[in-house]
Amino acid sequence: MAVSDTRRVLPVVRDESALPYEHPLYRSLLGVPGLSVATAVLDQLLEWGARNSLWVFPMATSCCGIELMSAAASRVDLDRMGTIVRATPRQADVMVIAGTITTKMAPRVKALWDQMPEPKWAVAMGSCAISGDFYRNLYPVVPGIDTILPVDVYIPGCPPNPEALMHGLLRLQEKIKARTGAPAPRDPVLAAAQLAAAIAVSSNDRSDEPVGEEQELLVQAPDEVPFTEIASDYDTILREQFAVGEFPADGAPIIPAARHHELARTLRASGYRQLVYIVATHCKAKALGKTSPERYEVAYGLRSLGKGSNVASWRVQLEPGASVPSLVGLFAGADFQEREQFDLVGVRFDGHPDLRRIMLADDYEGHPLHKDFPADAPCAPWR
Amino acid sequence: MSGLVHGAQYAVMIVSSLLAVIAIGIWFERKFAGRMQSRLGPTIVGPVGLLQPLADVVKLLQKEDIVPKDADRALFDLAPLLAVLFSLGAAAVVPFSPTAVAADLDIGVLFILAIGALMVIPTFAAGWASNNKFALLGGMRAVAQSVSYAVPLVLVVMVPVILSGSMRVSEIVTFQSEHHWFAVWPIIPGLPAFALFFIAMLAESNRIPFDIPEAESELVAGITTEYTGAKFVLFYMAEYVHTLVGSAVGAALFLGGWDGPFKPGLHWMVLKTLLLFTAVYWVRWTLLRFRSDQLMDLCWKRLVPIAVGLVFLAAAWVQFVPGAR
Amino acid sequence: MTEGLQSARRGAIDPHLSIRHYDADADLMLLHFGPQHPSTHGVFRMDLYLDGEVIVKATPFLGYLHRGVEKLCEKLTYVQQTPVVDKNDYVSPMINEQALNMAFEKLLKLEVPRRARWLRTLLAELQRLASHLLWLGTFTLDLGGALGGGSTLFLHCFRERELILDLFEELTGSRFHYNTHTIGGNRHDLPAGLAAKVEVALAAIAARLGEYEDLSLGHAIFQARTKGVGTLDSDLALELGITGPILRASGVDHDLRRDAPYHAYDELTVNVATEHAGDCFARASVRFAEMRESIRLCRAVLEGLPEGPIAASKAVRLPTAVKIASGQVYVGIEGPRGEIGTFVIAGGDTPTTPYRLKIRAPSMHALAAIPYVMPGATLSDAVAILGSLDPIMGEVDR
Numbered sequence A: 001m002a003v004s005d006t007r008r009v010l011p012v013v014r015d016e017s018a019l020p021y022e023h024p025l026y027r028s029l030l031g032v033p034g035l036s037v038a039t040a041v042l043d044q045l046l047e048w049g050a051r052n053s054l055w056v057f058p059m060a061t062s063c064c065g066i067e068l069m070s071a072a073a074s075r076v077d078l079d080r081m082g083t084i085v086r087a088t089p090r091q092a093d094v095m096v097i098a099g100t101i102t103t104k105m106a107p108r109v110k111a112l113w114d115q116m117p118e119p120k121w122a123v124a125m126g127s128c129a130i131s132g133d134f135y136r137n138l139y140p141v142v143p144g145i146d147t148i149l150p151v152d153v154y155i156p157g158c159p160p161n162p163e164a165l166m167h168g169l170l171r172l173q174e175k176i177k178a179r180t181g182a183p184a185p186r187d188p189v190l191a192a193a194q195l196a197a198a199i200a201v202s203s204n205d206r207s208d209e210p211v212g213e214e215q216e217l218l219v220q221a222p223d224e225v226p227f228t229e230i231a232s233d234y235d236t237i238l239r240e241q242f243a244v245g246e247f248p249a250d251g252a253p254i255i256p257a258a259r260h261h262e263l264a265r266t267l268r269a270s271g272y273r274q275l276v277y278i279v280a281t282h283c284k285a286k287a288l289g290k291t292s293p294e295r296y297e298v299a300y301g302l303r304s305l306g307k308g309s310n311v312a313s314w315r316v317q318l319e320p321g322a323s324v325p326s327l328v329g330l331f332a333g334a335d336f337q338e339r340e341q342f343d344l345v346g347v348r349f350d351g352h353p354d355l356r357r358i359m360l361a362d363d364y365e366g367h368p369l370h371k372d373f374p375a376d377a378p379c380a381p382w383r
Numbered sequence B: 001m002s003g004l005v006h007g008a009q010y011a012v013m014i015v016s017s018l019l020a021v022i023a024i025g026i027w028f029e030r031k032f033a034g035r036m037q038s039r040l041g042p043t044i045v046g047p048v049g050l051l052q053p054l055a056d057v058v059k060l061l062q063k064e065d066i067v068p069k070d071a072d073r074a075l076f077d078l079a080p081l082l083a084v085l086f087s088l089g090a091a092a093v094v095p096f097s098p099t100a101v102a103a104d105l106d107i108g109v110l111f112i113l114a115i116g117a118l119m120v121i122p123t124f125a126a127g128w129a130s131n132n133k134f135a136l137l138g139g140m141r142a143v144a145q146s147v148s149y150a151v152p153l154v155l156v157v158m159v160p161v162i163l164s165g166s167m168r169v170s171e172i173v174t175f176q177s178e179h180h181w182f183a184v185w186p187i188i189p190g191l192p193a194f195a196l197f198f199i200a201m202l203a204e205s206n207r208i209p210f211d212i213p214e215a216e217s218e219l220v221a222g223i224t225t226e227y228t229g230a231k232f233v234l235f236y237m238a239e240y241v242h243t244l245v246g247s248a249v250g251a252a253l254f255l256g257g258w259d260g261p262f263k264p265g266l267h268w269m270v271l272k273t274l275l276l277f278t279a280v281y282w283v284r285w286t287l288l289r290f291r292s293d294q295l296m297d298l299c300w301k302r303l304v305p306i307a308v309g310l311v312f313l314a315a316a317w318v319q320f321v322p323g324a325r
Numbered sequence C: 001m002t003e004g005l006q007s008a009r010r011g012a013i014d015p016h017l018s019i020r021h022y023d024a025d026a027d028l029m030l031l032h033f034g035p036q037h038p039s040t041h042g043v044f045r046m047d048l049y050l051d052g053e054v055i056v057k058a059t060p061f062l063g064y065l066h067r068g069v070e071k072l073c074e075k076l077t078y079v080q081q082t083p084v085v086d087k088n089d090y091v092s093p094m095i096n097e098q099a100l101n102m103a104f105e106k107l108l109k110l111e112v113p114r115r116a117r118w119l120r121t122l123l124a125e126l127q128r129l130a131s132h133l134l135w136l137g138t139f140t141l142d143l144g145g146a147l148g149g150g151s152t153l154f155l156h157c158f159r160e161r162e163l164i165l166d167l168f169e170e171l172t173g174s175r176f177h178y179n180t181h182t183i184g185g186n187r188h189d190l191p192a193g194l195a196a197k198v199e200v201a202l203a204a205i206a207a208r209l210g211e212y213e214d215l216s217l218g219h220a221i222f223q224a225r226t227k228g229v230g231t232l233d234s235d236l237a238l239e240l241g242i243t244g245p246i247l248r249a250s251g252v253d254h255d256l257r258r259d260a261p262y263h264a265y266d267e268l269t270v271n272v273a274t275e276h277a278g279d280c281f282a283r284a285s286v287r288f289a290e291m292r293e294s295i296r297l298c299r300a301v302l303e304g305l306p307e308g309p310i311a312a313s314k315a316v317r318l319p320t321a322v323k324i325a326s327g328q329v330y331v332g333i334e335g336p337r338g339e340i341g342t343f344v345i346a347g348g349d350t351p352t353t354p355y356r357l358k359i360r361a362p363s364m365h366a367l368a369a370i371p372y373v374m375p376g377a378t379l380s381d382a383v384a385i386l387g388s389l390d391p392i393m394g395e396v397d398r
C-alpha cells in the first residue's frame, strides 16, 4: 500500500473539470422550505428500491454458473432478498459473471453489459471471472472480467458457495446504500506496480525438483507389454489385410496415410462402428522424434459395441505440410473432431467438406497445440 | 351527468384498488411459488417480504429507458400504455357489488370480449416495434394464439348469456343469485363451460401452459425482451391486471359474483376473484408449456367443438327445462 | 464421399450444404440462438434458419468456452492435472477425474487397491445420479420456463442434488471440484458415518424419484412435447460417435460399465436400460432408468465395500512424484453423458508432464447431431432437443 500513501501527499491541484456540476437553480431551490427533506426522503426511497430489488442477469458460462443456479434454488433462495433471474439484459440490474470468459465470448459479454440499463452493477463470481483462474496465462482466456467492464463486487472461490454469492449480493447492497457507485478506473501506475509485484512473486515459484523423500513412480522403457491392447479380430485384420507384422511398443500400430481410410472402412464393416477419438499431435520433442526431427501424428480409435467392447486404434504419421484423408464420409462424427484437430494442431484433413476453425475465432492465427506455440501465450488484446 | 360522476368515482376506486390488489397479488404469487418449490420466497424486504413488489416498481421506475436502434419509436412507446389500458378496460363493466360497477352496460359481455380481443394489438405492436427477432416471434405467436382462443372464449361466454337471457353482467349475476351459480347448476353446460372459460382465459392472458408468447426458455423474454424500466412495469402490470380482470369476469359469469351463502356483497366477489387468481398461479407453477402447434390443436380440435356443444346444450336447457328462466 | 450416406436420415440432410441450396428465394429468418440464451446450457450457439417457426437448417458453433485445457495439461505434471479436468464436465467432476487418473494408472501399470475401486464406483454412481438430476431439472426448465412449472421441478431436483453434494462435501471438503482421485487410488476415505448418510440420501431420492417421474414422464404435456421430437436413429447415432444415454435411447445396447468393465463393475451386475424410439422422451426415460440403477448400484457398493487401503502406494502428493518415460494410452469410461475418455502420450522432453493429452468429450459428439435432428422441428422443439442431448459446454469446448 506504499503506492497509495505517496499519492495522498501529492499536492492537490484544483481542477475545475473535477468540480461537481451545479444547476443554476440549485442555490435558489436550497431555500425552499422542506424541499431538502423531501428530496432526501425521495432519494432514500429510490435507493431503497434499487437496493432491494437486484435482478440478476446470469452471465453463466461454466461451472460457477451451476452454483449460481444452486443459489437460486431452494436451499439458499435468492428470491428471499428479492433477487430473481431475468433472461434479458434489458430488465436486469446486476450482471453476475459466473465462469470463465474467453476471448471469443468477451465481446458478447461486453455487448450484453452495454445493453443493460443504468443503474447497473457487475459481480465477478469465481476466480475465473476475477482473474482467469489457472487459465489466466493461456491463449483463449480473458484474465479477469474487470479488464472489459467495471466490477463492483468480487466473490472469490472456485466455485464460490451459493452462500458466498448471497453474501456478495449483500455486500453489493451495502455498496449501493453507501452510494459508492462503480469503482474509479484503475490507476495505471498502481496497476503496473501491482503487476510487477505479481510477476516477481510468480517467478519465485517453487522449483520442479522433488522435495523430501517422496517415492517416485517411474516407468521406464515399455518393452515388455505394449500399452495398446489389440483385440484378436483387429489383430487379424492388421496382419492379413494390412501386412502389419510388428506392433510398436510405445503405442498403436502405424498405418501409411494411403491405406488408413481403407482400414477405417474395414474396421467399420467388421463391427467397430463408434468413432472414439481423433487426436493429432505435433511431434517435435527429442524423446519422441527419434525417427524424424519434426512430424505430425494422428491417432484414431474406433470402438466395437456390446459385450467385450474394445478400441481399435492406429496412428498415421505425416511429414509437416502433408495431409491425411478425412473420415467424414465414414463417420459423421469425424466432422467436429477433425475440425478441432485442424484448429488446435494444424493438421489438414483431405476431403473434409468444411475444414474451418471450430474452437477459436475464424481470424485467429496459429495453432495452440503446435509445439512451437508458446505455453504462456499472451491473450491479445488484453495483455 | 350523475351517471358520469358515478362512473368516474367507481372507475378511480376500482383501478386504484386493482393496482393495490395486484401489488399484493405479485407478493402472494412469489410466496406461493416459493412454497410450491420448497423455498421461502421474499422475506427480507418489509414484513414477510410484503414490500417486495413496491421495491421492484421503485427500482424499475428509475431505470434507464432504452429504445433500441431501428425500433419503431412511436409504437414502441405506445404499446405498454395500450396494454395497461386494454387490460383495465374490461374491469369497467364487471360488477364487484350491486353498486360497485363503473359502467353497467347492457352489452357488458360483448364489451368484455371486445376489449379482451383488443389486447392482442399492444402485444403484437410491442413485438413488431422492438426490432428484435425474439420479440417478433413472440408477437406473432401471441396473435395466432389470441385469435384462436377468442373463438372458444366467445362461445363459452354465450352459455351464461343464454342461461340468464341477458348480456348485462349485473343481470347475469342477479340471475345467479336468484337461481344457482352457473358453475353449479345446470351442471352440464355450466361446469364444463366454466372449465373451458378458465382454459381460454389462461390462453388469452398468456399464462402457462399457454405462455408461448413469452416463453422465456425459447424467446428470452418474448415481446418484452427489449423493454426496460417503466415500460416494462406497464407490461408487467398489464399481465397481472389481465389475469385479475379475467378472474373477476369468471367469478361474475360463472360463480355468482357478489352472491354468497350469507351476507352477499363485495367481499364474496373479491374472494372468488382471488381464488380464481390463485388457481391461475397454481396451474402456472405446476405445468409445463405447450408447443404452439399443440396449442392450436387443442383449441380448434378440442375446445371449439366442445364449446359449440355447450352452447347448444344451454339453449336446449332454456328451451326444454321448465322454470329454467 | 457417398459410402457414408447409407443411413436414410443422413442422406437427406447434409450439414455442409449452403443455405442457398434449400430454397433460393425462401424468406427465411436467421436466428442466432446463443451464445447467451437461457436454454443453451452454457455458451453454445446455433444459427437457426427458420421458416415461420420451423427450422430449415441448424448450424452449431462451438468454442465460446474454449479454455485451452489441453495446452494447460501439457504444462502441468501428472499429479497436477486432476483439479484441471474437474472443470471440464463440471456436472460430473468425479468421473472426469477417474477417466484421467485411470489413463495415468494404465501408463504406470499400477494396480489400484480393491477398496479404492469400490469407492470409485460409489462416487461415480452418486455423481451420475447428481448429474442426471441436474439434467432433469434443466430439461424441464427448458420445457416449462423459469417462471412456470419447469422451475418447480428444477428446484426440486436441485434440492435432491444438494443431498449428494453434501455427501461429497463431507468426503472431500468441496461441494463441486473435488480433486479426490489421484494416481493409484483416492485421497479421501469414507469418514465414519458417511455410509449411513449415503443410505439416507439415497432413500430420500429414491422416494421422490417416482414423484418426479409422474411430473415429467407421466405428464401429458411432457409427453406431447417430447414424443417423436428429435428422433435420432441408431445408425446415425453410431456414425456420429454418440455414446451414453442418447445412444441407448436410440436402441443400441452398449454400456461400458457392463461391456468393458472397470472399477468394481465386473463384480457387480449392471442392468442397461435401452429404448428404441430415439426421441427426447426415450432419452428421458433412459436417464430415469439410469437414476434408479445408480441408486441400486450405490446400495450394492455400500453393502460389499471391502476393507483395505485406498491408494496403491504412498499417496502421491508431490507434483513431480510421477514420471513416465514414454507410452501412449486411451482409457474411456462411462460418464453420465457417455464415454469420457483420456488419450495421453507420455514422454517428450520432461518425464513429469504428458506430451499430449486429449479428453474425449461425449457432449461434443452429441452436439454433432444438431444439424441432423433439428431440421423440421419447431423453435420450441429445438429447446427440448438441446435439453435432451444434455451438453455441458465445459467439456465440449474444453
Ligand code: SF4
Residues within 6 Å of the ligand: A062, A063, A064, A065, A098, A099, A100, A125, A126, A127, A128, A129, A133, A157, A158, A159, A160, C087
Ligand atoms: S472459478 Fe472455478 S468453478 Fe468458477 S468457472 Fe472458473 S474454474 Fe469453474
